[in-house]
Amino acid sequence: xxxxxxxxxxxxxxxxxxxxxxxxxxxxxxxxxxxxxxxxxxxxxxxxxxxxxxxxxxxxxxxxxxxxxxxxxxxxxxxxxxxxxxxxxxxxxxxxxxxxxxxxxxxxxxxxxxxxxxxxxxxxxxxxxxxxxxxxxxxxxxxxxxxxxxxxxxxxxxxxxxxxxxxxxxxxxxxxxxxxxxxxxxxxxxxxxxxxxxxxxxxxxxxxxxxxxxxxxxxxxxxxxxxxxxxxxxxxxxxxxxxxxxxxxxxxxxxxxxxxxxxxxxxxxxxx
DNA sequence: GTTCAGGTCCGAT
DNA sequence: ATCGGACCTGAA
Numbered sequence: 001x002x003x004x005x006x007x008x009x010x011x012x013x014x015x016x017x018x019x020x021x022x023x024x025x026x027x028x029x030x031x032x033x034x035x036x037x038x039x040x041x042x043x044x045x046x047x048x049x050x051x052x053x054x055x056x057x058x059x060x061x062x063x064x065x066x067x068x069x070x071x072x073x074x075x076x077x078x079x080x081x082x083x084x085x086x087x088x089x090x091x092x093x094x095x096x097x098x099x100x101x102x103x104x105x106x107x108x109x110x111x112x113x114x115x116x117x118x119x120x121x122x123x124x125x126x127x128x129x130x131x132x133x134x135x136x137x138x139x140x141x142x143x144x145x146x147x148x149x150x151x152x153x154x155x156x157x158x159x160x161x162x163x164x165x166x167x168x169x170x171x172x173x174x175x176x177x178x179x180x181x182x183x184x185x186x187x188x189x190x191x192x193x194x195x196x197x198x199x200x201x202x203x204x205x206x207x208x209x210x211x212x213x214x215x216x217x218x219x220x221x222x223x224x225x226x227x228x229x230x231x232x233x234x235x236x237x238x239x240x241x242x243x244x245x246x247x248x249x250x251x252x253x254x255x256x257x258x259x260x261x262x263x264x265x266x267x268x269x270x271x272x
Numbered sequence: 273g274t275t276c277a278g279g280t281c282c283g284a285t
Numbered sequence: 286a287t288c289g290g291a292c293c294t295g296a297a
Contacts, residue, residue, distance in 0.1 A: 019278070110278080117277035120294070167293025172280090209280045230278040262278080 002052040002059040009073045011095025012045045018096050018263040020219050022109055022122050023129070023147070033138075035129075036102065037062055038146040040138040053139070068097045068222075073256075080257045082249050085240040089264035096259055098224065103187040104180055105147040106220025107202070110212045111172045124166045128173075131163070132156070153177035172207025179205055191221040198223065218255040227254040236265040 004010070016024040016032055024034035033042045039062060042053040052059050064070065077090040112128075113121045125147075132152050133145035154177040161170040179185040185205065190198050198221070202213040210229070217226035227247055229237070237245070240261075250257040 114279040165294060211279060
């Protein structure tokens with residue numbers, strides 16, 4: 001087990017519940033368990049101490065980067081405090097960190113998320129993992145599965161995904177898997193292109209528009225300036241920002257700003 | 273029965 | 286270029 005102490009800027013609940021990911025779940029004791037990079041992890045938090053139930057080498061090799069622990073979010077929040085609203089949003093979201101999720105998982109998950117609600121999104125993704133993901137070792141006992149590879153999904157047909165009940169998105173998933181698996185879309189080099197090209201490449205996929213492309217960039221490619229705008233963000237921008245507001249003031253962290261704003265308008269009334 | 277949910281596609285202007 | 290309707294699904 002690894003403990004991070006005196007940890008003033010990492011709140012695992014906020015990080016997992018702020019809407020960026022779909023596969024981390026808490027048990028009745030507040031212990032979160034999830035899977036990434038074909039590994040299961042459980043972790044818990046007491047005050048400013050976060051305990052990772054894994055070896056030190058695994059923590060350093062996988063999870064330190066996954067949780068973006070070497071970035072100074074306090075400093076970024078200072079930059080983002082350009083208005084009273086942003087002061088409130090950043091204060092409310094203090095402790096959120098943008099996860100470095102796997103590119104394919106992010107792309108596929110946000111394709112599934114379109115015009116859908118969160119409980120269904122989660123259940124579709126879990127079913128997808130149970131059906132086609134590789135089982136991972138889990139000291140905690142319960143069966144856990146990795147997110148299925150694009151290669152694996154590229155060999156499926158829409159009828160193979162029928163039991164997911166994901167509707168018209170099944171076609172999008174398989175098409176995207178084929179593009180990635182064949183190399184037509186190279187997720188490995190995508191983040192090295194100019195951001196507008198990255199976005200354009202993603203949007204070539206059927207079922208990937210602005211929102212899904214931006215979520216893939218922010219959450220899957222860790223391009224922190226990507227700024228996904230969904231219905232909640234539209235409302236927030238209309239209500240709390242001038243019409244001529246220039247997002248460039250958030251650069252290069254517009255995506256982190258987005259997450260604070262989204263979390264504040266979406267969860268503000270219910271969490272604290 | 274209707275509406276809604278972290279949008280996108282497609283055809284009509 | 287922009288706009289509106291259709292779209293799988295299942296919970297409320």
